[in-house]
Amino acid sequence: MDGGAPGIDSTLVDGLDAVELSWRYKAVPAAAHGQTAAGYVASGVGLAQLQTPLLTLSAQAMASNVAQMADWCEAKGVLLAPHGKTTMAPQMWREQLVHGAWGITLANASQLRVGHAFGVRRVMLANSLTDPQAVSWLAERQGPDFKVVSWVDSVQTVALQAATLADKPLADKRDSVLDVIVELGSGGGRTGARTVAQAVEIARAVSASAHHRLVGVGGYEGSLAHSAEPGALATVRGYLAGVKELHEQLLAEDLYAQGAETIITAGGSAYFDDVVDVLAGCASDRVDGGRRVDVILRSGAYMVHDDGFYRGISPFARGSHAGKTERPFVSAMHVWARVVSVPEPGLAILDAGKRDMPVDEGMPEPQLLGRELGGPMEVLEGASISAVNDQHAYLRCTPETTVGMGDVVRLGLSHPCTAFDKWTLIPVLADTGNDNALVDLIHTFF
CATH class of the missing domain: 2.40.37.20 (D-serine dehydratase-like domain)
Known part of the structure; x- marks a missing residue:
């Protein structure tokens, strides 16, 4: 580095x-x-x-927003992997990383190539790779200087990736192992297993695969609501409770990869306070050989913010949490x-x-x-x-x-x-x- x-x-x-x-x-x-x-x-x-x-x-507004979010995450005991697809600007990614970001989140294979081109060391790929060329490209390039955690939301995705990697001659067998998290979705939402039970089955398939390591769970609550009305917030928090339940079941079945730091990830730019309220308690340091668990937010719009949707729905503006002291x-x-x-x-x-x-x-x-x-x-x-x-x-x-x-x-x-x-x-x-x-x-x- x-x-x-x-x-x-x-x-x-x-x-x-x-x-x-x-x-x-x-x-x-x-x-x-x-x-x-x-x-x-x-x-x-x-x-x-x-x-x-x-x-x-x-410049002044961006500096203020980046520092505020970094301080807030540190105070709450959570990590931040800002969604780089918001800006696709490596200069801005660097500012977020300087202020303590765990890594950068990206959304697809072409964005992943941009991250690799600028030497981003750690990436959360908040999507499932199903294109064989993308799977092979990642397998050939991942390593100590380019660590990627991607998502899966079906047994079929696990099998497709495994088949692609099994057919690919790679220099090192470790290259053919992808670190993945299981994505939990919700009925009417976007991607993700529709039930906790389905997600557990996917986790079992990952755990049994020679080409995968199960390192976490997560998803995206922002596709389930579009306002700060009580009903919308209840939907978001109910979904996040499901993510927590999934994590606890995978712990109980010992499905996470041995020795891996475990990730629980959620949180766009609209409901990150609810994510912290529901999930932050799952974080833990490795003690006496135990498992380290990190809760990672993926908020992407906070650095730039806006004069429209996020101005109205950002937790720092709507004051949805008791004892609110943050400036918008x-x-x-x-x-x-x-x-x-x-x-x-x-x-x-x-x-x-x-x-x-x-x-x-x-x-x-x-x-x-x-x-x-x-x-x-x-x-x-x-x-x-x-x-x-x-x-x-x-x-x-x-x-x-x-x-x-x-x-x-x-x-x-x-x-x-x-x-x-x-x-x-x-x-x-x-x-x-x-x-x-x-x-x-x-x-x-x-």
């Missing part, structure tokens, strides 16, 4: 500073072409020298869009659309209006986005609001997962709204 960040190769991440900016990056103007990413940042430019449409991040996370992402048409009173058309900003968890929120990018801005009252096309947004304003051609609107966004995938390069401002100096350029790999 290099002397930089734990869990990732900092030399490879730092290499992104040498990337030459060009027409391939819509986030930077033509004046930046030919410069390296680091050189452009060092030139002293700010928001005023950029162009619309534009997604930006706030701060949204670190905004889109800046320019008025390109004022075709009728009360309607302005902006130059940002579905190709530039997410709409799957709610429309963007008009926040500020100014005459130029990087200039003074005023609160935009009574405005909304009523619709978006591929490259345009419909800004509805009150009759009292004066919106002119070329004016700039700052928009709050909902759902970082579908914001980052639209940008291969994202400018980072020192502190959006207070200091618009450009301090970094984030590269994404979707």
Whole structure:
């Protein structure tokens, strides 16, 4: 391991500073072409020298959110493997690892290759590998510097992986053994065994396989609810109780691999407090030869947060737990869009659309209006986005609001997962709204 960040190769991440900016990056103007990413940042430019449409991040907000989540997890006695698919940005993964993350969670084989390319040392693959090429690729590359724990949710998946590995000539028999956890789901949910009994059968199949080690249990509660209403929270907590029951049954049957550190994992960015309430008590240190059990959250959106779905449902905002003292996370992402048409009173058309900003968890929120990018801005009252096309947004304003051609609107966004995938390069401002100096350029790999 290099002397930089734990869990990732900092030399490879730092290499992104040498990337030459060009027409391939819509986030930077033509004046930046030919410069390296680091050189452009060092030139002293700010928001005023950029162009619309534009997604930006706030360095101050991200630093605050990362530190807060790290401190909270440490206080609760749980680990964190943030879901890297939210950003697919190794520079941001490194910040999470520097702040104590256990590893990085990823969702599929292509994301796994990105993690491997940047030297991520420990990965939770929150999915089942059923493509033979993906199974073989992982088996050939896993080792001390690339440890991967993946999921299985059926006996058939276990058999498929075992058959693939049995047919693959590998240099070392240890290469043909995959560390897996059994995923528990729920009726109407996404993946995962539908009952604890089914999950136990899968665990028995894993335990009996020469090509697998059973190292934990887990799943995803976020697909079962979409609000903080009492009924939704009861559904989430009932599901988590099932994960705990599954873990206890596997302990009772001694199905976990001998000598392996055991994982219980759940927790997106909406209900991680409930995960801790229900599951944190299962964690234990290895004492007198006993088994070490770690509870690992996989929250991914907290570093960026938003002005929509997560603002409303994040545990730090909704105050669902007694004795709440945490401050809410701060949204670190905004889109800046320019008025390109004022075709009728009360309607302005902006130059940002579905190709530039997410709409799957709610429309963007008009926040500020100014005459130029990087200039003074005023609160935009009574405005909304009523619709978006591929490259345009419909800004509805009150009759009292004066919106002119070329004016700039700052928009709050909902759902970082579908914001980052639209940008291969994202400018980072020192502190959006207070200091618009450009301090970094984030590269994404979707």
